[in-house]
Amino acid sequence: MLDQIVLARLLTFITLGFHIIFATLGVGMPLFISLAELIGLRKKDPHYHLLARRWARGYVITVAIGVVTGTCIALQLVFIWPGFMQVAGKVIGLPLFLETFAFFFEAIFLGVYLYTWDRFKNPWLHWVLSIPIIIGSVGSAFFITTVNAFMNTPQGFTLAGGTITQIDPWLAMFNPATPSKVAHVLSSAFLTVSFVLAMLAAFHLYRSKRHVYYKKALHFTMVLGLIFSLANTFIGDLSGKFLAEYQPEKLAAGEWHFHTEERAKLIVGGILHPDTLQVEFALGVPFALSILAKGTPDATVIGLDQFPRDQWPPLYIHYFFDLMVGLGTYLLVISIVYVIVTLAQKRGKLMRLTKWNRPFLALIMAGGPFAVLAMECGWIYAEVGRQPWILRGYMRTSEAATQAAYLPEMLILFVLLYAFLGVLVVTVLIRLFRQTPPEMELEAKKIIL
Amino acid sequence: MELHEIGVIIAWVFLYGYLIVASIDFGAGFFSFYAKLTRRDHIINKIIERYLSPVWEVTNVFLIFFVYAVISFFPDVAYVYGVALLVPGSIALVLLCIRGSFYAFANYGARKNIYYLFAYGVSGLFIPASLATLMTVSEGGFISVQGRNVELLIGALVRSPYSWVVVFLALTSVLFISASFLSYYADRAKDVDAGDLLRKFALYNSLPTIFFSFFAFFTLRNHNPEHFERMLDMSWMFIASLGCFLVALALYIQRKWYGTAFIFVMLQFAFAFFGYGRSHLPYLLYPHLTIESGVTSEAMGAALIAAFIGGLLLLIPSLYLLMRLFIFNADYVQRGKGS
Numbered sequence: 001m002l003d004q005i006v007l008a009r010l011l012t013f014i015t016l017g018f019h020i021i022f023a024t025l026g027v028g029m030p031l032f033i034s035l036a037e038l039i040g041l042r043k044k045d046p047h048y049h050l051l052a053r054r055w056a057r058g059y060v061i062t063v064a065i066g067v068v069t070g071t072c073i074a075l076q077l078v079f080i081w082p083g084f085m086q087v088a089g090k091v092i093g094l095p096l097f098l099e100t101f102a103f104f105f106e107a108i109f110l111g112v113y114l115y116t117w118d119r120f121k122n123p124w125l126h127w128v129l130s131i132p133i134i135i136g137s138v139g140s141a142f143f144i145t146t147v148n149a150f151m152n153t154p155q156g157f158t159l160a161g162g163t164i165t166q167i168d169p170w171l172a173m174f175n176p177a178t179p180s181k182v183a184h185v186l187s188s189a190f191l192t193v194s195f196v197l198a199m200l201a202a203f204h205l206y207r208s209k210r211h212v213y214y215k216k217a218l219h220f221t222m223v224l225g226l227i228f229s230l231a232n233t234f235i236g237d238l239s240g241k242f243l244a245e246y247q248p249e250k251l252a253a254g255e256w257h258f259h260t261e262e263r264a265k266l267i268v269g270g271i272l273h274p275d276t277l278q279v280e281f282a283l284g285v286p287f288a289l290s291i292l293a294k295g296t297p298d299a300t301v302i303g304l305d306q307f308p309r310d311q312w313p314p315l316y317i318h319y320f321f322d323l324m325v326g327l328g329t330y331l332l333v334i335s336i337v338y339v340i341v342t343l344a345q346k347r348g349k350l351m352r353l354t355k356w357n358r359p360f361l362a363l364i365m366a367g368g369p370f371a372v373l374a375m376e377c378g379w380i381y382a383e384v385g386r387q388p389w390i391l392r393g394y395m396r397t398s399e400a401a402t403q404a405a406y407l408p409e410m411l412i413l414f415v416l417l418y419a420f421l422g423v424l425v426v427t428v429l430i431r432l433f434r435q436t437p438p439e440m441e442l443e444a445k446k447i448i449l
Numbered sequence: 450m451e452l453h454e455i456g457v458i459i460a461w462v463f464l465y466g467y468l469i470v471a472s473i474d475f476g477a478g479f480f481s482f483y484a485k486l487t488r489r490d491h492i493i494n495k496i497i498e499r500y501l502s503p504v505w506e507v508t509n510v511f512l513i514f515f516v517y518a519v520i521s522f523f524p525d526v527a528y529v530y531g532v533a534l535l536v537p538g539s540i541a542l543v544l545l546c547i548r549g550s551f552y553a554f555a556n557y558g559a560r561k562n563i564y565y566l567f568a569y570g571v572s573g574l575f576i577p578a579s580l581a582t583l584m585t586v587s588e589g590g591f592i593s594v595q596g597r598n599v600e601l602l603i604g605a606l607v608r609s610p611y612s613w614v615v616v617f618l619a620l621t622s623v624l625f626i627s628a629s630f631l632s633y634y635a636d637r638a639k640d641v642d643a644g645d646l647l648r649k650f651a652l653y654n655s656l657p658t659i660f661f662s663f664f665a666f667f668t669l670r671n672h673n674p675e676h677f678e679r680m681l682d683m684s685w686m687f688i689a690s691l692g693c694f695l696v697a698l699a700l701y702i703q704r705k706w707y708g709t710a711f712i713f714v715m716l717q718f719a720f721a722f723f724g725y726g727r728s729h730l731p732y733l734l735y736p737h738l739t740i741e742s743g744v745t746s747e748a749m750g751a752a753l754i755a756a757f758i759g760g761l762l763l764l765i766p767s768l769y770l771l772m773r774l775f776i777f778n779a780d781y782v783q784r785g786k787g788s
Contacts, residue, residue, distance in 0.1 A: 068549035111771060
C-alpha cells in the first residue's frame with residue numbers, strides 16, 4: 001500500500017505532467033500563429049495565412065484540454081495540499097490571481113481572434129488581435145512560474161510557529177529563482193512548439209507531399225527552432241549557475257557530486273549504486289561542472305556532503321537531467337544542420353544533398369516528441385530536485401499533504417480522466433486535419449498550386 | 450472597510466459571475482439534449498452554438514478566480530474545505546473536465562451525436578447539483594472539524610432535506626437563467642421560433658425556481674435557525690428578489706422585452722445571492738470558521754486589491770469588446786460570419 005504522501009505526489013505529478021504538455025503548447029503557439037499571419041500579410045503570401053489558420057484551429061483543441069487540466073490543478077492544490085495552501089496561500093495569492101487575469105485576457109481575445117478571421121475589412125486589425133493573446137499566454141506562464149520559483153527560493157515573509165507574517169508579496173514574486181526559471185520555461189516552450197510544428201510539416205514531406213506549403217512550414221519552424229535552441233541552451237546555462245548559488249543540493253544531486261571540490265568534473269550518463277554511492281559506466285568531463293556552475297574551470301562546487309542526508313534530493317534526478325540535456329542537444333544539432341544545408345544550397349553548394357531526403361525528415365520528426373520529452377524531464381528534474389521540501393527550507397512535502405481518505409480512488413479517477421482526454425485530443429486532431437487537407441483548402445480559396 | 454470584508458466581497462462577486470455564465474452554459478447543454486430528444490433541435494441549436502463558441506473558455510475563469518480569492522484571503526477556510534471536499538470536489542472537477550473537453554469535439558460535428566449530447570446535457574445538470582452541495586456544507590453539520598482532522602459527513606448530507614432542496618433549487622435556477630438569456634439572444638437574432646421555444650423553457654422553470662427558493666428558506670430554518678434569523682433581518686433583499694422575478698415573469702407572459710426580462714432575472718439572483726451571502730456572515734463555515742479568520746497582512750491585502758483593480762481595468766474593456774462582437778452585434782448573431 002502506498003502511503004498518503006506518495007499518493008498525493010503521484011496524483012499531482014500525473015495532473016501536472018499531463019497539463020504541462022498543453023500548457024507548453026498554449027504558451028508557445030500564439031507567437032507562431034501570430035508570426036505566420038504577420039508574414040502572410042507582409043509578403044501577401046496566402047500560404048502563411050493558411051498556416052496561421054490551420055495552426056489556430058488545432059490550437060483551440062489543445063487549449064480546451066489545457067483549460068480543463070489547468071482547472072484541475074488549480075483546485076487540486078487545495079484538495080491535495082491543503083496544509084501548504086494554508087501556509088503559503090497568503091503569499092502566493094497575488095501571482096495566482098494575476099495568472100488568472102492574464103489567462104482571462106487571453107481567453108477573451110482567443111475567442112475574438114478565432115471567430116473574426118474574415119470579419120474585418122482591414123486584415124491587419126485581425127492580426128492585432130493576436131497580440132493580446134501572446135501577452136496573455138506569456139503573462140500567465142510568467143506569473144505561475146513565479147509561484148514555482150517561490151517554492152524553490154522562498155522569501156518575502158517570516159515564518160513563526162506555523163504562521164506566516166510580515167509578507168512582502170512583490171519580494172516573494174520576484175525571488176532569486178524567478179528570472180532564470182521564467183526565461184527557461186518560456187524559451188523551452190517556444191522551442192518545443194517549433195519542433196512539434198516542424199514535425200507536422202516534416203511528416204507530410206516524408207509522405208512525399210511536395211507542395212510548397214509544407215516546405216514553407218518546415219522552413220519557418222526550423223529557423224525559429226534554431227533561434228530558440230540557442231536561446232534555450234544559453235538560458236539553461238544560466239539556470240545551472242543559479243542552482244550552484246542558491247540551490248547547490250539540487251545541482252549536486254543532479255550531477256552526483258558528493259564531495260565539495262575545485263575543478264569539479266561533470267558526470268555524463270552512468271549508473272549509481274544507491275548504497276555505496278559508487279558511479280559506474282559514466283563519462284567524466286573534467287572541469288565541466290565547475291564551468292557549468294561558476295563559469296571558471298577551477299571554481300569550487302558545493303557537494304552533497306554539505307547537507308544532512310535527510311535533506312538530499314532523490315539521486316535518480318541525474319537521469320532526467322542527462323536526458324533533458326541530451327535531447328536539447330539533439331534539437332540544437334538538427335536545427336543547425338538544417339540551416340547550414342539551407343544556406344549552402346542558396347549558394348549553389350551541396351545541391352546533391354536534397355534537403356527533403358527521408359532519413360533527415362525522420363530525424364526532424366523525432367524532434368517533436370523529443371522536445372516534449374525533454375520538457376517533461378527538465379520539469380521532473382526541477383521538481384524532484386527540491387525534495388524533501390515543498391517550500392525549500394521551511395516546509396517539508398510530508399507536512400503538506402491532505403489527510404483525507406480515498407486518495408487512491410481519486411488517483412484512479414484522474415488517471416482514467418486523462419487517458420480519456422488524451423485519446424480524445426489525438427483522435428479529434430487527426431480527424432480534423434485529415435478531413436480538410438491543406439491542398440483542398442488552398443484550392444477552395446482559389447490559391448494557385 | 451476591513452481587508453477580509455473586501456476579500457469576501459471579491460470572492461462573492463466572482464461566484465455570482467460564475468453562477469450567471471455557467472448557468473447559461475450548463476442550461477444550454479441540457480436544452481440541446483432535450484430539444485434533440487423532442488426533435489426540436491433544429492430550432493434552437495444554432496442559437497446555442499453561435500453564442501457558446503466564442504465565450505466558453507471564459508466561463509471556467511470565474512470559478513478559478515473564486516477559488517484563488519478564497520485561497521489568498523482565507524487560507525484557513527481553504528484548508529478545511531480542501532480536506533473535507535476531496536471526494537465531491539474531485540468528482541465535480543472530473544465532470545467539468547469532460548464537459549469542457551467536449552467543446553473541442555463539438556466544433557467537429559459531434560453535436561449531432563446523441564451520446565455526445567446526452568453526456569453534454571446530463572453533465573449540465575450534475576455539475577450544478579454537485580457545486581450546490583459544496584455550498585450546502587457551509588451551513589454546518591456536514592463537516593466535522595477536530596483540530597487538524599477534518600471530515601465530510603456524507604451520510605448526514607444525503608439524509609438532510611435541506612441539501613436536497615438546494616440541489617433542486619440549483620437545477621431549476623440553472624435552467625431558468627439559461628432559458629432567459631437564450632431567449633433574449635434568439636430574440637436579438639430575430640429567430641422567432643427559437644425565441645418562442647426558449648421563452649417557453651423559461652416559463653416552465655420559473656415557478657419551480659421560486660418554489661424551491663421558498664422551500665430552501667424554510668428548510669434552512671430547521672437546519673440552521675441562527676442563519677434563518679439573520680435572513681429575516683435583511684428580508685428586504687429577498688423581497689426585492691421576488692419583485693424582480695415577478696417583473697421578469699410578467700414580461701415573459703406578455704412576450705416582450707426579453708432583454709429587460711433577462712436583466713430582471715439577473716437582479717433577482719443578485720439580490721437572493723448577495724442576501725444569502727450577507728446573512729451567512731460572519732460564518733464562512735458554521736460554526737467553525739468566521740470571516741475574522743481572513744487575511745491579516747496589510748501589504749498582501751493592498752497588493753491583491755491593486756491586482757484586482759488593475760485586472761478589472763484590463764478585463765472590462767475586453768469583455769465589452771467580446772460582447773460587442775458576439776452578443777450585441779446584430780450581424781454576427783443573425784448571420785454569423787467568420788469561420
